Amino acid sequence: MTATHAPSAPRLDVDALIDSPETRIIVCCGAGGVGKTTTAAALGLRAAERGRRAVVITVDPARRLAQSLGLESLDNAPRPVPLPEGTPGGLHAMMLDMKRTFDEVVEEHADPERARQILANPFYQTLSTSFSGTQEYMAMEKLGQLRQSGEWDLIVVDTPPSRSALDFLDAPKRLGRFLDGRLIRFLSAPASTGAFRFLGAGVNLVTSAVNKVVGAQLLSDLRSFVSAFDTVFGGFQARAERTYRLLQAPGTAFVVVTVPDTDALREASYFVDRLAADGMPLAGLVVNRAHPLPDGAGARLTAAEAVRAETALRDAGTHSLASAALRLHAERVRTREHEARLRNRMLxxxxxxxxxxxxxxxxxxxxxxxxxxxxxxxxxx
Amino acid sequence: MRLHIVTGKGGTGKTTVATALAMALASRGGRVLLVEVEGRQGVATLLGHPALPYEERELTPLPSGGRVCVLAADAESALLEYLELFYGMRRAGQALNRLGAVDFATTIAPGLRDVLLTGKATEAVRRRAGARRRAADSASAPFHYDAVVMDAPPTGRIGRFLNVNSEVAGLARVGPVRDHADKVMSVIRSPRTRVHFVTLLEEMPAQETLDGIAEINALGLRVGSVVVNMARPPLLGEDDLAAAANGGLDKAELVSGLKAAGLSDVDGLAAALSDEVRAHALRVRLEHRTRARLTELGRPVVELPHLEGGVDRSALDRLAETLGEQGMDR
Structure with a gap:
């Protein structure tokens, strides 16, 4: 048996997954550039055409794909995707606007005056636009909202293009931990209360270090932000935990998306391990951009045979078209073998x-x- | 050029190109620093090394006598180093670390994180031979490194990453962080700094390259070369390609060629191969269109070949040489 044969991995039955009414959430995750968004959109469309009421949350779709889904404007709400008449189900799509989502969370939980204070704070603006976990957190927040609305029976999520695949699982907790964390309490406590007296001289040392490095202005912005924010949210961490548990619940299925190259498969491998460690339900692996061989005669012609035949033609100096086709085939078989080796190693x-x-x-x-x-x-x- | 910033969409081989570029720049016998800022240990992985520490470590020497050092920078170590260097605050740094201030610096304030990482690379650019780092700017000795190559964040984040000034402005309007940011920005804006874009001849990476270049131009920074990575030569002549792409491949000729090559089941084989040829022709056509769009930018377009069987040290040597032949060794 050569490496070109598909390994004996069981097949991911996508139709069974999307047809089952038990499946309520599908999360597509994986390294950047492996086709997560396309996979998520394709799953949503297929589910809709097989009778589900599906919604796809995308984070950063390529422009033309977004247009094809009717996502011309970024308004942070699901929009219906026009499907052919007689389609049994329906499809909505939305592009996540993380700042808007965050603003909505604030507006929902704070009285108007306090919400205004929070939204105007420069620290909040940094947090809501460029904190490295905000996008992940807000994707989860939106997922929770859509799930709760009950309008859709299947939600497909395309995860943000994180620096590392693991950010996606860690970031929501990190944001929660930060907003609940002792550093922020310490920084926001008035110096005289001595909430951290047990640290002794360390407190002044640290406050003075922070002052020196970031300047007093930041500390005062931070203090007013935290005091406004804290009374509104109480336990941000508890909120993060809740969204996290939603992912572990039955009805959620993770699909790890990859392509057959070393880096993407390594990321996929980390992700599979991490999902298992966190008790997240993995449906399977999608390997995009593979180069399977054609069926029949094409699959039987090995690279070596193709090269031998091509050499014979080249020596004769005739049939340049067949010669090129054979070279192409040999390259394709070798690519397939390489991909199969990488894939089998991961599997x-x-x-x-x-x-x-x-x-x-x-x-x-x-x-x-x-x-x-x-x-x-x-x-x- | 003294600072080369290498960006590109994920999956385009940014780290490979940055490493090959560092080797090309050192090929005339100079000393080059390769700085990695994403904490991914991509260079170590590429070279089959265990994880690299936070220090400038030399690679195996190049045949030319040139030297490439690698630094895997992370924001946490950079922050502790910064505190110690500029404030002599080793203890405070450690106390901050215990309190979770690392979260503070490296995650809650990404502007601060970026300024620390870019700061590390720009400090290496300014450093003078023999001088203590602190005195780097006042010395008149020759530069410690002839060039610095930064394996930078992907295209989607590059503008924000390099525009440290405005990132930090929201957080620190005055004060030492702001001063530091200004210093970093002066190196990034220097006429001797270039931002290179790595892409593939595919639609999405090329579009990100076009968008990224527009963004870098708008920031007033200088774009260097567009590096087309993993390029494959077409296997057919123009006419055959055009015919195949339009589904008009000469099947009879293909069948007779396969027969002449002594193969059996030529009809079945011809059907399979003509599908493969058609897919190839369509891909080549898309690549032509993509290359044309990239060329229109008016920046030098440099091509690196696709390497069968992945990238190892000898492959890197070849890529470095190819970059040099196309003028990217200075």
Missing amino acids: SHHRGIRVAEVAALPEDVHDLAGLRTIGAALADG
């Missing part, structure tokens, strides 16, 4: 993981027809 560390493979397309997907093709390929596995 040998994660026995039993379900896999769906999607062949590379010559061109990017930017319309519903393209998404439909991807959805069908996903279901074929």
Whole structure:
């Protein structure tokens, strides 16, 4: 058996996953640039065409894909995607605006005056636009809102393009921990109360260090931010825990998206381990941009045979078209072998993981027809 | 050029190109520092090393006698170093660390995080030979490094990452962080600094490159080269490509060629191969269009070949040489 044969990994049955009424949330995660958004959109579309009322939350779709989903404006609310008449289900799509989501959370929980104070604080503005965990946190917040609204029976989430795949799981907690953390309490406590007296001389040392490095202005902004924020949210960490538990609940399915190259598979491998460690339900692995061989005669012609035949033609100096086709085939077989080796190496560390493979397309997907093709390929596995 | 900032969409081979560029720049016998700022240990992974520490560590020497040092910078170590260097506050730094101030500096205030990381690279650019770091700016000795290459964050974040001034402005209007940011910004804005974009001949990375270049230009920074990575030569002539892309491949000719090559089941084989040729032709057509869009930018477009079987040390040597041949070794 050569490496070109598909390994004996069980197939991820995408249709069973999206057809099951038990499946309420699908989270697509993985390294940047592996086609997470396309996979999420294709799953949502296929689910809708098979009768689900689906909504897709995307974070940063490519422009033309966004247009094909009717996402021209970023208004942070699900918009219906026009589907052909007679489609049994429905599809909505939304693009996450993290600042807007954060603002809405604040407005919902604070009285108007306090909300105004928080929204105007420069510290809040940094937090809501560029804190490294905010996007992840707000994606989860939005997920919770959509789940609660009960308007959709399937929510597909495309996760933010994090620095590391793990940020996605850690960031919401980190944001919660930060907002509840002892550093922020310490910094925001008036110096005289001595809430941290047990630290002794360390307190002054630290306050003076912070003052020196960041300046007194930041500390005062931070203090007013925290006091306004704290009374509104009480336990931000508890909120983060709740969204986190939503992910562990039955009805959630994680799909780890990857492509057959070393880096992406390594990220996928980390992610699979991490999901297991956190008790998150993994549905399976989607390997995008694979290069399967054609069925039949094409699959039987090995790289070595193709090279041998090509050399014979080249020596004869005839049939340049066949010669090029054979070279192309040899390259394709070698690519496939390389991909299969990488993939098998990863799968040998994660026995039993379900896999769906999607062949590379010559061109990017930017319309519903393209998404439909991807959805069908996903279901074929 | 003294500071080369290398960005690109995830998956385009940014770290590989940054490493090859550092080697190319050192190929005339100079000393080059490669700084990695994402905490991904990408350089160590690429070279098959265990994780690199927070220190400037030399790679195996190059045949030319040039030297490449690698620094895996992380914001936490950079912050502690910064406190110690500029304020002599080692103890306070450690106390801050215990309190979770690392979270404070590296996550709640990304502007601060970025200024620490870019600060590390720009300090290396300014450092003079033999001088203590603190005196780096006043010395007139030659520079310690001939060039510094930064393996920077991906295209989607590069503008914000490099525009440390405005990032920090919201947090610190005056004070030492602001002064530090100004100093960092003067190196990033220097006429001897370039931002290079790594891309593939595919639609999304190319679009991100176009958007990223517009952003860098708008910030008043200087764009260097566009590096097209993993380029593959077309296997067919123009006419055959055009015919194949339009579904008009000469099947009879293909069948007769396969027969002449002594293969069996030529009809089945021809059907399979013509599908492969068509997919190839479509891809080449898309690549042509993409290359044309990138060329229109008016920046030098440098191409690196796709390497069968991945990247190892000898492959890096070859890539470095290829960059040099296309003028990216200075």
